[in-house]
Amino acid sequence: MTVSRALNRPELVSEATRLKVQRAVLETGYVPNRVAGALASSRSRLVALLVPTVAHSLFAEVTQTIMAALAPQGYQVMLGLVGYTPEQEEKILETVLSRRPDGIVLTGCRHSELARRRLLAAEVPLVEIWDMTDEPLDMLVGFSHEAVGEAVGRHLVELGRRRIGVISADDSRARRRVAGLAAVLHATPDASMTVREVGTPSSMPWGREKSAELLDNEAVDAIVCSSDILAMGVLAEAQSRGVDVPGALAIMGFGDSSYAKATFPALSTVRIDGATLGRRAAEHLLARMAQPHFQRVEQTLDLGFEIVDRGTT
Amino acid sequence: MTVSRALNRPELVSEATRLKVQRAVLETGYVPNRVAGALASSRSRLVALLVPTVAHSLFAEVTQTIMAALAPQGYQVMLGLVGYTPEQEEKILETVLSRRPDGIVLTGCRHSELARRRLLAAEVPLVEIWDMTDEPLDMLVGFSHEAVGEAVGRHLVELGRRRIGVISADDSRARRRVAGLAAVLHATPDASMTVREVGTPSSMPWGREKSAELLDNEAVDAIVCSSDILAMGVLAEAQSRGVDVPGALAIMGFGDSSYAKATFPALSTVRIDGATLGRRAAEHLLARMAQPHFQRVEQTLDLGFEIVDRGTT
DNA sequence: GGCTCGAATGATTGCGCTATCATTGCGGAA
DNA sequence: TTCCGCAATGATAGCGCAATCATTCGAGCC
Known part of the structure; x- marks a missing residue:
């Protein structure tokens, strides 16, 4: 018991015993067993x-x-x-x-x-x-994920974008952001939205692939992504095609990962302070x-x- | 003891008792305490x-x-x-x-x-x-990290690069890759190498910042990075300056992260099969x-x- | 010296399981 | 019927520690 105290609550033990215990621990290479400790103390x-x-x-x-x-x-x-x-x-x-x-x-x-x-x-x-x-x-x-989606929707509409492409991971929280976005766009005259889902984990190649589809088929003027890494893929795809960003195409990421500020052009996104x-x-x-x-x-x-x-x- | 067996080694217990235990577990909401189990079994x-x-x-x-x-x-x-x-x-x-x-x-x-x-x-x-x-x-x-550095060095020399910039995280394994690279370059006539260290974690902004320094001061024709994310920063910096990649500047990353293949142009790197x-x-x-x-x-x-x-x- | 008091130390118990050995029950062989 | 052998079940102990209460010790006081 004194040893236990010396190790866990040294203030309850005299200087002399504390040192003695310390030395013994060093000499024997004793490593406390916290499994037993947890069982005994239920912590x-x-x-x-x-x-x-x-x-x-x-x-x-x-x-x-x-x-x-x-x-x-x-x-x-x-x-x-x-x-x-x-x-x-x-x-x-x-x-x-x-x-x-x-x-x-x-x-x-x-x-x-x-x-x-x-x-x-x-x-x-x-x-x-x-x-x-x-x-x-x-x-x-x-x-709130819904609130994020709505805010992004209002923002893009304010900026004059109407044909919105969405690349979203197939996870429920991303879907709720998309739902928030859809609600806003639905209430906006002339606005349209096309969603492409990708599997998890999201990745830059997914962003390139799905944005290529959107760019080929949908004449979108903005692409909203469920994560920054997807947005990086969209940006790369746009660059590879010589599409003017943000002139012809706006891109929005999500998360404000450390790299978002360092892309060229720097990525617009939704900042979450992780x-x-x-x-x-x-x-x-x-x-x-x-x-x-x-x-x-x-x-x-x-x-x-x-x-x-x-x-x- | 029979309950313990029913839960851990059901094949040792009769069908009837197994079911009885199962029902009791459900009814009481029993959750085994693996802390105690670990102590008793030393596993x-x-x-x-x-x-x-x-x-x-x-x-x-x-x-x-x-x-x-x-x-x-x-x-x-x-x-x-x-x-x-x-x-x-x-x-x-x-x-x-x-x-x-x-x-x-x-x-x-x-x-x-x-x-x-x-x-x-x-x-x-x-x-x-x-x-x-x-x-x-x-x-x-x-x-082997040394081997990676050497291979990268030989490769760049073969490609005709001589003025090598290095952006490396200040961690010991990255440094050993740099040491391998240095050894090769040291043995190559006309080759030179300039190292810029960055803190951990590596990030794209670090890559931009340090490559800007290298590009401004060192007339490098290749930049080797200790990770792909740094290389992405170098690529963005080059793009922002209109530097021709790979014509005027070669870039090598490390790791072959999922995004390396999706950048534009796609990132050359060292593939580690994580x-x-x-x-x-x-x-x-x-x-x-x-x-x-x-x-x-x-x-x-x-x-x-x-x-x-x-x-x- | 005898007393109190608080600090330090010690003895005991139990946390919830599993290892181990003991016991029970039952079908089939002698 | 008795006995054996095996499957199933049960009783007991102990894993290594901390909570709790008991004891010891020494300083300070009258």
């Missing part, structure tokens, strides 16, 4: 982080910032890649919960009924990120995990977004 | 994956494939972001080992002496990836974790690389 010091993928700069950034914020407090991250389907999330959730994490970060708010029940039953501090809803499971830090989102989510979670007893709070933080006009609109 | 079903960052498409891809290969076998991944310094690796290693992972994947082969000792003492199956050495800790799946690397690493680890007793093997697999000539050389 795993593990946070489950569920994201669709890390092969997408937006989620990679969020993952990076959340882990960076959690590490100094002694929390390890257990990563779960849930893709874009509720079934996959459900499956991973089960194995994740069986590790008794002290906290959970979930991407998105649309979970299966079973998943919701399990999460609620787990009585673990929980942050949903990257989305918005009126009925959060616990805490929520994100933004670093702040990740940091806030981590802060909320840490605050809750520090409290002795679990209690749901239903706390919502809408971080919003910003349309960034650069050189492609 | 955590956890694999530690240590990468410098996930905010880099190459490591994101490797992370993604390793996790995808491990998940079906019931292994969860504990992610550790070690950056590019041995100190950070050492620190994270301690907390990682205290969770008693069943296996470890490490990026790189250059560890501190303390880290080596700890890893060896842990007696855990281990794969080093993304590098090459004569003294692997256990298993190794990777490629998917195969990740898959092989996971396979080796799984095979070893399936064995009852630990024994070091010092098994090395050099996956090599390939120079891909596209439109920028």
